[in-house]
Amino acid sequence: MTCCDCKKNIGFREQQDSLEKYGVALCERHSRLIDKIRETNNTPLEAVQLYYALKEAGANPMLEWWDGHKSIDIAISRVKLNIELETEYQMITHEQAINDLEDAMHSFKNGFTTIRVPSIVVRYYLADTVRNILGIMEGLKANIKVI
């Protein structure tokens, strides 16, 4: 098996460890890198899984991208798409809801579209989630004027 990130061949042990941890096969170096990103940004596990699935699909995603305002779970800058994973949507408070709306306003002002993906759809419907995001990207691409 190879690392999902650098395509380097990885051993059985590395593969087992990273699959257990992330559900994604990663070499030791990339496991450490992901650990560090998650530690710094409190990145949900599903964001890591979706990031690699989108990468595999050729979407050129970026994990924990700083937009000058906040860190975005996954950004696809080519079509100005921000993807935020929602992990606690059942317990959303009114403060959180208005903060989300304000974040959406900021990103729209910068020409970015933000979609919120519940983490359970990544867990249970990863392929469908990726297919839908690729569709959204196509839609956005059609709307971006070529200069």
Ligand SMILES: [Zn+2]
């Ligand atoms: Zn690697």
